[in-house]
Structure formats: structure tokens, C-alpha cells
Amino acid sequence: MARAMKVAIVDDEADMRQSISQWLALSGFETETYACAEDALKVIGADYPGVVVSDIRMPGIDGMAFLKRLMSLDGGLPVIMITGHGDVPMAVEAMRLGAYDFLEKPFNPDRMTELTKKATHNRRMTLDSRALRRELSDxxxxxxxxxxxxxxxxxxxxxxxxxxxxxxxxxxxxxxxxxxxxxxxxxxxxxxxxxxxxxxxxxxxxxxxxxxxxxxxxxxxxxxxxxxxxxxxxxxxxxxxxxxxxxxxxxxxxxxxxxxxxxxxxxxxxxxxxxxxxxxxxxxxxxxxxxxxxxxxxxPLRARGEDILTLFTRLSEQFAEEYGCDAPQVAAQEAAQLLQAPWPGNVRQLVNIAERAVLQNRRGSGSIASLLMADNEAAGPTLTTEGKPLKDYVEAFERMLIDNTMRRHKGSIVAVMEELCLPRRTLNEKMAKYSLSRSDYT
The missing domain is CATH 3.40.50.300 (P-loop containing nucleotide triphosphate hydrolases)
Structure with a gap:
């Protein structure tokens, strides 16, 4: 899901703060207002999830000094400067110091909205890139x-x-x-x-x-x-x-x-x-x-057995959260079809199938089987999988069912027992058999 972006509005004039905040709030932004740079600096730091709109002329720490402090904290933070008449040369200097852009009073509110949208988009891209770099180094x-x-x-x-x-x-x-x-x-x-x-x-x-x-x-x-x-x-x-x-x-x-x-x-x-x-x-x-x-x-994915069902479950849950709908429930026959599919595109293909299954489920139509069939027809002749004993398919489906139910009930053993109609001892034995731990869900 896209992260929510904030707009920090810093201006010593209460009417101007309120006016900008109301206009941007009507345009769908989450706003925060500060009467001085000192207060804003207590909240805004590196990786601040949003952008800053600041007046240039303020008592105490003025807009230029505020900008320099922000740039030293996070050089990728978009800061939009608001200037009064005759302050344009100062605004140009602010751009040189790293400001995202500036608006001269009196400014067009629509121009403010447009500029803020661009700035928040850039900020989201910057933060996502940073998160990815951290992830890839962890x-x-x-x-x-x-x-x-x-x-x-x-x-x-x-x-x-x-x-x-x-x-x-x-x-x-x-x-x-x-x-x-x-x-x-x-x-x-x-x-x-x-x-x-x-x-x-x-x-x-x-x-x-x-x-x-x-x-x-x-x-x-x-x-x-x-x-x-x-x-x-x-x-x-x-x-x-x-x-x-x-x-x-x-x-x-x-x-x-x-x-x-x-x-x-x-x-x-x-x-x-x-x-x-x-x-x-x-x-x-x-x-x-x-x-x-x-x-x-x-x-290859086809050699990984029940990992296929685990991956499909995790991916469909992620896509369901992204699209704001429920993840599709996998029936026993569909689980067997997922396990038997040749998966010529491997995990990349499974990601596509999971996303399309979620979209189908949101519309209330289609099936996982139809998606697999369409994929295999599009791919042409593919590798085939070896047959497996019925016991393997049953165990893979059973593990997926317990895993999904534990996730849905956030590790509540009593709720899982009731839904699956299993006595506690049987559930404990099956969780031990499939290496499932309650602590993974709480």
C-alpha cells in the first residue's frame, strides 16, 4: 500500500497557516501546522514522511536558516518556500541551497496543490528507494x-x-x-x-x-x-x-x-x-x-512442493491488502492444481497468478484453475511435473489450511480448533508435524 504523505506548513501568521492547511486538506493531503521553525524541527527529521511548506520571513529561525537545517538533516526532503513581494532573489538563493520550488504571494491555490502533489510524489519515490536500499543491505x-x-x-x-x-x-x-x-x-x-x-x-x-x-x-x-x-x-x-x-x-x-x-x-x-x-x-x-x-x-518452483501453497497464500494476502479486498480461499482441488502446475515462469509466474486471483476474487468471478490454464496455453509446450502420492497433496493442503486459519485468527488456538473442528491434541500434533508455531502468528 502507498505510504501516506504529510505536508508540514510552517508560517508565523496564523491566518496564512490555516488558509494553506484548509486548502491542502480539501485536496486530500494530511497537514501539520507550526508557528515557528523551532517547533517544526522538533518533529521533522531524516526520512520525514512528507514535504515542507515554509514562509521565508519568520522571527527567530527564518526560512533560509530553516531550509539549511532541513537540508543538513535530509538533503532529499522537498521544501516549498513561500515568498513575499520583492523576495524572489532570496527564493532563487533558496533553490540553490536545495529548496524544491517557491511560490510568490499572492499565489494561486491550484498552483500550490499541483506543486505539493509533485513534491509528495518525489518524496515517496525517494523514501521507497531508501527503504529498498536498506532492505537490500540487510x-x-x-x-x-x-x-x-x-x-x-x-x-x-x-x-x-x-x-x-x-x-x-x-x-x-x-x-x-x-x-x-x-x-x-x-x-x-x-x-x-x-x-x-x-x-x-x-x-x-x-x-x-x-x-x-x-x-x-x-x-x-x-x-x-x-x-x-x-x-x-x-x-x-x-x-x-x-x-x-x-x-x-x-x-x-x-x-x-x-x-x-x-x-x-x-x-x-x-x-x-x-x-x-x-x-x-x-x-x-x-x-x-x-x-x-x-x-x-x-x-525451480515445481520442485519445491508445499512451498508453492505457502508462497501463494503470502502473495495473495499482500495483494488483497494492496487492493483493499479479501484474499481468495483456496479449495482442495485448486491446491492440488497449484502443486501439479509446471510453473515454467517459476516464482515470477506465481506472483502474477496470485495478483490476478485477488482481482478475480474482488470481482466475484473466475477461478485459480482458469488462470493456470490460460497461463499454460500462453506459454505453449512446457515442462511437466512428476506425479506425487495422494498423501503428499493431502498433507500440503492440510498444512496450508492450518497456516491460513492461524493467520486469520492471529494465533488463537481456540478459534482455530472451533473453525477446523479439531481437538487441541490433534491440532498440536499437526502443527508440530508441519513445523508451525503459534508464536509466528501472535
Whole structure:
């Protein structure tokens, strides 16, 4: 859900504060008013969830001094300055110091609304970007995103923790949509280079000349080559299979010049290669062996068993919250269909199915089965899954049902017992069997 943005209005004139606040409130903004900069500074700090509208001429800390203080706290905070007649040169100076924009009295209220909308949009983008950067540097948060209790996911998490502490370069392989980029971020975040730069580029997104310039520089401009920007940290090369032989040679030279342990760690991600070719056929052997000494294979979704139902439940709950509606309830037959689907697009495909299922449920039409069928028809011939014993499907559905009910009742054992008509001892035994803990829901 989009975060609510505030507008802090700072002006020593009560009538002006009230007028601006009322107008912006009518336009849908949440406003806060302050009679002086001193009071506002007690509340506004780094990552303030909104923007500031401030008069320039105020007693005590004036608008210019206030702006400087705000910029020192958070250089990305949008501050709209209100100027009186003849203060335009001062407003221009405020822009130079970092103000978002200025309005000259008397100003058009619609212009105020338009400017505030743009400023809050920019602020939301800035805060979301910061949150993402923090998330991608937090190993604990990233590991929690690798959801699943299957043996394949347990092994993947163990591999990340083990290889994250190593110094060598890493090759990440796996089908499209299996979360290879997330794994690369996690490898960096759980290792000793976590506080250093993580620089990533797709080798398939640029021509050979453009990629060479971005990676190694041209010497003709001031742009910092990515190999220099990542020095001491991690350089992540997505679509490594698209790297030309010429650039493979330059990359190998850079690796050889670093020595052991390498100053910059390289994580290479393989996204696609022809079925009749291995990565060894695509990369020059000496580069392959330097990059592939440590390898992680991201498991396909179809091999992860009941993780499919866990992921579908979590994703549909998230989308239901975003769209303001109920998540679809998964029937036993639909659970079996989710488990049996070939999932050629893996987790990325499951995300799309979950979102569309929520939208269907909001309209009161459609089924999960129809979504799966449409996806498979669009994908054409796909891999097929092996059949499983009925017991496996029953257990996966049972676990999903208990998990969903516990979430809905926030861990209330009594409520879950009543809804599922289970005696306490049976519920306890099944929760232990499926590694479900009440503390996860309270």
C-alpha cells in the first residue's frame, strides 16, 4: 500500500497557516501546522514522511536558516518556500541551497496543490528507494524473503550463508523467475562486504561498446567505470551468457590482476542458455573456471512442493491488502492444481497468478484453475511435473489450511480448533508435524 504523505506548513501568521492547511486538506493531503521553525524541527527529521511548506520571513529561525537545517538533516526532503513581494532573489538563493520550488504571494491555490502533489510524489519515490536500499543491505531481511520449508530452499539458504562468507567469485544458475538476483543481493548482504558497494549491470541490456564503456570506462569522460565503483565490494553481472568474447577477455584480465583474495568479488548470474549448450560452451574455459568455482543453483518452483501453497497464500494476502479486498480461499482441488502446475515462469509466474486471483476474487468471478490454464496455453509446450502420492497433496493442503486459519485468527488456538473442528491434541500434533508455531502468528 502507498505510504501516506504529510505536508508540514510552517508560517508565523496564523491566518496564512490555516488558509494553506484548509486548502491542502480539501485536496486530500494530511497537514501539520507550526508557528515557528523551532517547533517544526522538533518533529521533522531524516526520512520525514512528507514535504515542507515554509514562509521565508519568520522571527527567530527564518526560512533560509530553516531550509539549511532541513537540508543538513535530509538533503532529499522537498521544501516549498513561500515568498513575499520583492523576495524572489532570496527564493532563487533558496533553490540553490536545495529548496524544491517557491511560490510568490499572492499565489494561486491550484498552483500550490499541483506543486505539493509533485513534491509528495518525489518524496515517496525517494523514501521507497531508501527503504529498498536498506532492505537490500540487510542480510536478515533478505533471507526472510527466501520463503519456504522445502529441502531445496533449506539447502539454498545454507549455500547462501556458506558462500556469503567466502572470498571467491560466485556463479548463480537456474531457470528464469527463480529469484537469482535476490540470491545475489543476499550473498553480498550476509558476507564481510555487506557495508561496501553492490554494483549490478545486465550484460544483455547494452551493446558491446556501451557495455565496455560502462564496465571499464573510455578515458574520455568523467564517468566512473563500474569495475572501479565496485572496488572493494561486489560487482554483479546479470546475463553473463551475453558477454562477448572480447569483454570476457577483459574481465578475465581484471580478475587475474586482483590476486587472491580478490579485491572486488564478482557474482555472475546466468539467465538463459540454449538447451543443447552448457555455460562451459558459452564462456571461455578460463573465465568459466574462475567464475564457477563456487556455484549456486536456484531451484525451480515445481520442485519445491508445499512451498508453492505457502508462497501463494503470502502473495495473495499482500495483494488483497494492496487492493483493499479479501484474499481468495483456496479449495482442495485448486491446491492440488497449484502443486501439479509446471510453473515454467517459476516464482515470477506465481506472483502474477496470485495478483490476478485477488482481482478475480474482488470481482466475484473466475477461478485459480482458469488462470493456470490460460497461463499454460500462453506459454505453449512446457515442462511437466512428476506425479506425487495422494498423501503428499493431502498433507500440503492440510498444512496450508492450518497456516491460513492461524493467520486469520492471529494465533488463537481456540478459534482455530472451533473453525477446523479439531481437538487441541490433534491440532498440536499437526502443527508440530508441519513445523508451525503459534508464536509466528501472535
Amino acid at each position: 542480510g536478515t531481511t533478505l533471507m526472510k524473503k527466501l520463503i519456504g520449508t522445502s529441502a531445496e530452499m533449506e539447502r539454498l539458504r545454507e549455500d547462501i550463508l556458506d558462500l556469503g562468507q567466502a572470498d571467491g567469485h560466485v556463479l548463480i544458475d537456474g531457470e528464469t523467475g527463480t529469484g537469482k538476483t535476490l540470491v545475489a543481493h543476499a550473498l553480498h548482504a550476509v558476507g564481510p562486504r555487506a557495508t561496501k558497494k553492490f554494483v549490478t549491470i545486465s550484460c544483455a541490456a547494452w551493446s558491446e561498446d556501451q557495455l565496455a564503456a560502462k564496465l571499464f570506462g573510455t578515458g574520455d569522460d568523467d564517468a566512473i567505470p563500474l569495475v572501479e565503483e565496485a572496488r572493494g565490494g561486489t560487482l554483479c553481472l546479470e546475463d553473463i551468457e551475453s558477454l562477448s568474447h572480447s569483454l570476457q577477455s577483459r574481465l578475465l584480465t581484471m580478475i587475474n590482476e586482483q590476486g587472491t583474495p580478490p579485491e572486488t568479488r564478482i557474482i555472475a548470474i546466468v539467465n538463459e542458455h540454449a538447451p543443447d549448450k552448457t555455460l562451459e560452451d558459452i564462456l571461455r574455459p578460463d573465465l568459466f573456471y574462475r567464475l564457477g568455482a563456487l556455484t549456486i543453483i536456484c531451484p
